[in-house]
Amino acid sequence: MNAHQSLAIGQPIAPPAAILPAAEPDAMVRFEAISKTYPAYRGKPGVNALQNIDFAIPRGSITGVIGRSGAGKSSLVRLINGLEKPTTGRVIVDGRDISALAGRELRLAQRSIGMIFQHFNLLSSRTAADNIALPLEIAGWAKADIKTRVAELLALVGIADKHDRYPSELSGGQKQRVGIARALATRPDVLLSDEATSALDPQTTRAILDLLANINRELGVTIVLITHEMSVVRQLAREVVVLDAGHVVESGHVADIFTHPKHPITQSFLAEVTGDSLPVSLASRIVADPAAGGQAVIRIHVRGAGAGDTVVARLARELGLDVSLLSARIDEIGGQHVGSLVLGVPGGEGVQARVLAWLSQHQFSAERLGYVA
Amino acid sequence: MSPELINLIVQATFESLYMVGIAAGLGTVFGLPLGVFLATSRKGELFAAPLVNRALGIVVNATRSTPFIILVVAIIPFTRLIAGTSIGSTAAIVPLTIASTPFIARLVEAAIREVDGGLIETASSFGASPIQIVFKVLIPEALPGLLLALTLAVVSLLGYSAMVGAVGGGGLGDLGIRYGYQRFMPEMMLAVVVVLIALVQLVQSAGDYLARRVNRRLRHR
Numbered sequence: 001m002n003a004h005q006s007l008a009i010g011q012p013i014a015p016p017a018a019i020l021p022a023a024e025p026d027a028m029v030r031f032e033a034i035s036k037t038y039p040a041y042r043g044k045p046g047v048n049a050l051q052n053i054d055f056a057i058p059r060g061s062i063t064g065v066i067g068r069s070g071a072g073k074s075s076l077v078r079l080i081n082g083l084e085k086p087t088t089g090r091v092i093v094d095g096r097d098i099s100a101l102a103g104r105e106l107r108l109a110q111r112s113i114g115m116i117f118q119h120f121n122l123l124s125s126r127t128a129a130d131n132i133a134l135p136l137e138i139a140g141w142a143k144a145d146i147k148t149r150v151a152e153l154l155a156l157v158g159i160a161d162k163h164d165r166y167p168s169e170l171s172g173g174q175k176q177r178v179g180i181a182r183a184l185a186t187r188p189d190v191l192l193s194d195e196a197t198s199a200l201d202p203q204t205t206r207a208i209l210d211l212l213a214n215i216n217r218e219l220g221v222t223i224v225l226i227t228h229e230m231s232v233v234r235q236l237a238r239e240v241v242v243l244d245a246g247h248v249v250e251s252g253h254v255a256d257i258f259t260h261p262k263h264p265i266t267q268s269f270l271a272e273v274t275g276d277s278l279p280v281s282l283a284s285r286i287v288a289d290p291a292a293g294g295q296a297v298i299r300i301h302v303r304g305a306g307a308g309d310t311v312v313a314r315l316a317r318e319l320g321l322d323v324s325l326l327s328a329r330i331d332e333i334g335g336q337h338v339g340s341l342v343l344g345v346p347g348g349e350g351v352q353a354r355v356l357a358w359l360s361q362h363q364f365s366a367e368r369l370g371y372v373a
Numbered sequence: 374m375s376p377e378l379i380n381l382i383v384q385a386t387f388e389s390l391y392m393v394g395i396a397a398g399l400g401t402v403f404g405l406p407l408g409v410f411l412a413t414s415r416k417g418e419l420f421a422a423p424l425v426n427r428a429l430g431i432v433v434n435a436t437r438s439t440p441f442i443i444l445v446v447a448i449i450p451f452t453r454l455i456a457g458t459s460i461g462s463t464a465a466i467v468p469l470t471i472a473s474t475p476f477i478a479r480l481v482e483a484a485i486r487e488v489d490g491g492l493i494e495t496a497s498s499f500g501a502s503p504i505q506i507v508f509k510v511l512i513p514e515a516l517p518g519l520l521l522a523l524t525l526a527v528v529s530l531l532g533y534s535a536m537v538g539a540v541g542g543g544g545l546g547d548l549g550i551r552y553g554y555q556r557f558m559p560e561m562m563l564a565v566v567v568v569l570i571a572l573v574q575l576v577q578s579a580g581d582y583l584a585r586r587v588n589r590r591l592r593h594r
Contacts, residue, residue, distance in 0.1 A: 081498050110500035121495040124590045125513040134509065135499040166589040186499065 027056035027092070028190055028222040029080055034089035036075050036246075049075040050246045053089070057224060057239070062216050064237030064254070065226040066269060071243040073226040077192050080224065081113040082106050094189055111139055114183030114221075118195035120175040122167040128178045129154065129163045135185045153181035157211060173204035180211065184221070191215070193225035197232060209236045230272040234258075234333050242266045255334030259303040270338065273331045278342060278369070282326055286370040295324070295344040295372050296352040301365040302330055302339045311364065312341065319358060322346060326372075344372065374560060381548060382564055388462045389544040389572075392537065393530045395466050400473030400526060405519075407433075407474065408481025409507055419493065419503040433475040442536050444468050449540070465542030469533055477526045484518030485511050517588035524580025528573050535569075545569055 034053035040046040050072045057063045067073050078084040079091045082098050091099045093113065101109055122131050129150050136146045154160045157177040167175055176196060183191055193212070197205040213236055216223050227233060233240055233254060240258075241251040242265060249263040261267045278286075286297055300311060316323050323343045330339035345355050352368070359366040407429070413419040414426040439447070445468045449459045452467040488511050496506045512519070535546020545565050553562025 083494060083498060104502075107500035107502060110498060113498075115495070115498040117491060117495060119491060121489070121491045123492060123510065123514055125516060125587070134496070135501075137509065138496070138499060138501045138505050168590055183499075192498075 026059045028059040028061075028094060029057040029224065030092040031055055031076075031079070032090045032092065034079065034086045034091065036072070036079070036084065037087045048246055050079075050086075053248055055241060055248060055251050057222065060216070060220050060222055061239050062213070062223045062225070062237050063239040063241065064233035065224065065241045065243055066228065066230065066233050067226075067243035068228060068265070070245075072246040073228075073243055074194065076243065077115075077194055077224060077226045080190065080192055081110055081115055111135070111186045112188045113190045113192065114186070114188040115192040115194065116176065116179045116183045116196045118198045120167070120172075120179045120199075122175055122178055122182075124167055127164050127166055128159065128170065128174075131167070131178055132181045132185055135182060139186055149185060150181075153185060156184070156215075157181045171204075172200050173207060176200065176204075176208050177211070180208075180215070184215065184219070188221065190222045190224065193223065193227075195227055196225065198227070198229065205232070206235070212236060230269045233269075234273055234331070238334065242269070253334060255336040258333045258338055259336050273333070273338070279327050282342070282372075285372045287372070288370050290349065290371050295346050296355075297326065297369040297372055298343050298345055298352070298355065298359075299367050299369055300341045300343065300359060302337055302341060303365070304336055309337075311359075311362075312343065314362075315343075315355065315358065319351075319354060321351065321355070323355075342369070374564065378552075378561065378564075381552070382545075382561075382568060385543065385545045385548040385565070386568055386572075388542075389531065389534050389546075392462050392465050392469055392534050392542065392544055393527060396469035396473055396534075397523070397527045397530055399466070399470040400477045400530075401523060403470070403474040404477030404526075405481050408478040409485055409511065411478060411482040412485035413503075413507070413511075419506060433478055436471065436475040437479070441468070441472050441533050444472055445537060445540055460541040462537075462543045465534070465537035465540065465544070469530060469537065472533055473526055473530055476529065477522065480522030480525060481515075481519060484515040484522055487518055488514045517584040517590075520580055520584040520587065524577060524584075527576050527580075531569060531572060531576070 031053045034050055035048070036050040038047045038049060053076065065073050065076060075084055079086055079099065080093060082101060086099050089099075090097050093109070096109065098106070098109055123134065126134065132150045132153050133146050136149060141149070151160070151163075154163060157180050159174055159177050159181075162170060162174060162178075165174075167178070170178065179196070180191075191212075196212075197208050200208060209232065212223055212225075215221055223236075225232065225237065237254050239252065240254045242249050242257065242263060244263070244265040250257050250261070250266050257266060258270050261270050282297075290296070302311075312323060312325060315321065323345050325341065326344050327342040328339070330337050330341075332338070345352050356366060356368065410420060411426065411429060411433070414422045414429075416423045436444075445465075448468055448471065452464050453459045455467050456464040458464050492510050492514060493506055496510045501509065534542070534544050535549070537544065538547025538550055541547075545568060549562050549565035552558045553565060
């Protein structure tokens with residue numbers, strides 16, 4: 001892309017990023033000055049998995065924690081249910097410092113936090129129903145109550161007919177449904193999802209995400225999902241925390257974060273859905289030298305509800321130009337349109353400058369990528 | 374073969390089954406918890422106690438590397454203390470149990486360690502205590518492996534039991550040596566070997582069958 005003359009005009013209208021405040025009044029989970037260090041072990045150096053983590057997850061929300069592998073997502077989510085202890089700081093879950101609990105107290109608290117896993121982690125020796133019954137047995141429920149509750153849960157996740165099936169007889173999606181039912185068995189307030197759809201195909205992923213959305217809506221369970229897939233955050237989450245190298249680099253409402261991504265890692269995640277890279281056939285034709293070409297290639301960033309709907313038509317009408325649409329990709333994230341339009345603008349330097357000025361005037365962020373013949 | 378000799382074989386078979394059965398039972402009673410502990414007491418695991426783990430490991434290895442015939446005679450005073458005598462099938466159960474316990478423990482350890490660590494984390498995530506994890510997750514999930522381990526232990530014990538004739542323990546091996554070898558009766562030797570082969574086949578088939586029955590992992594594929 002070095003050949004591109006990148007000329008950013010018109011500053012994107014960036015409201016201050018809505019950082020999930022640590023002081024969120026109705027927090028289900030609150031991280032307070034968390035750091036997590038794994039000590040050196042057998043010649044391997046120590047690892048600072050998490051540093052300066054301070055944010056709150058609102059009650060009843062669906063919050064996505066997104067990051068590349070090794071960003072600290074797994075450690076972060078395991079702090080919530082006490083599978084890991086922070087090196088410094090506190091994790092407050094539903095008003096209680098879970099990081100200070102141990103033994104029996106911790107186990108009691110863990111019953112109100114469910115968790116689902118990438119590889120489902122079902123017991124191969126138990127049927128679907130018996131897998132779901134396991135946390136209830138552990139919590140000491142009476143047999144009759146377990147039976148009623150398990151039937152309820154199987155129906156809730158839509159696999160009532162798989163009651164007596166062993167995991168080896170179930171598909172991936174069905175196994176994850178059992179996993180979800182099991183996680184919800186003890187009526188938790190929080191459901192943690194550790195890459196729960198990463199081992200599933202896109203269609204099954206969609207169905208599982210829909211199920212999680214329903215559960216959040218109908219049961220009011222706060223859902224925290226960690227993922228490296230932007231599509232999961234886009235489909236399900238309303239709040240997002242972007243994690244990179246153990247730091248929270250951005251957090252807030254999904255729509256705000258992804259319409260105005262600031263950190264490079266956030267931008268790279270966004271590019272996965274908006275496709276900021278050009279089609280190969282177009283990219284190979286772009287040259288830096290205006291003398292070569294008839295058209296300037298201008299990329300307009302679309303951020304916000306309905307932002308890009310009429311821009312091409314208005315541009316053409318108001319400036320009386322035959323602009324051509326070379327490439328476009330617009331997606332919806334948190335109800336906001338996010339993507340880019342790539343236009344070919346004919347005419348000399350003067351005309352193109354007018355186009356850029358018009359875009360800037362109408363609050364569009366745009367850049368000239370080069371010229372095509 | 375005379376009815377007397379056949380009677381001897383039948384009697385010896387029962388002696389062998391008696392010794393091996395009780396020793397395998399006691400070996401499991403001691404070896405199963407020991408094996409579970411060996412598998413779960415390493416650093417960072419359920420009952421983390423690395424030093425105890427290492428100490429137990431050394432004791433287990435020492436017992437397993439002592440030749441069985443030496444173990445039998447070396448512990449005669451202990452055998453007398455426990456069984457009241459050092460001669461006969463009942464007395465022979467003592468060294469057989471002592472030899473089978475660490476053997477079973479190591480097999481159990483291997484079977485338990487085969488269980489996916491993710492299942493332990495999962496059970497912990499919904500508040501299972503370490504003891505609950507052992508009984509509700511580790512043992513049920515390792516059951517096919519545990520049954521095969523027990524089968525292997527019984528087969529090995531049948532072999533060991535042939536050696537307790539040295540201290541008057543009786544059983545098939547003793548019969549084979551005394552009649553077949555010392556009294557030059559090759560047909561007796563052959564009969565004993567055939568009965569042992571049949572027993573081993575029977576035990577192995579039963580073990581395989583049970584292990585397959587409880588294994589839900591691949592049964593339907």
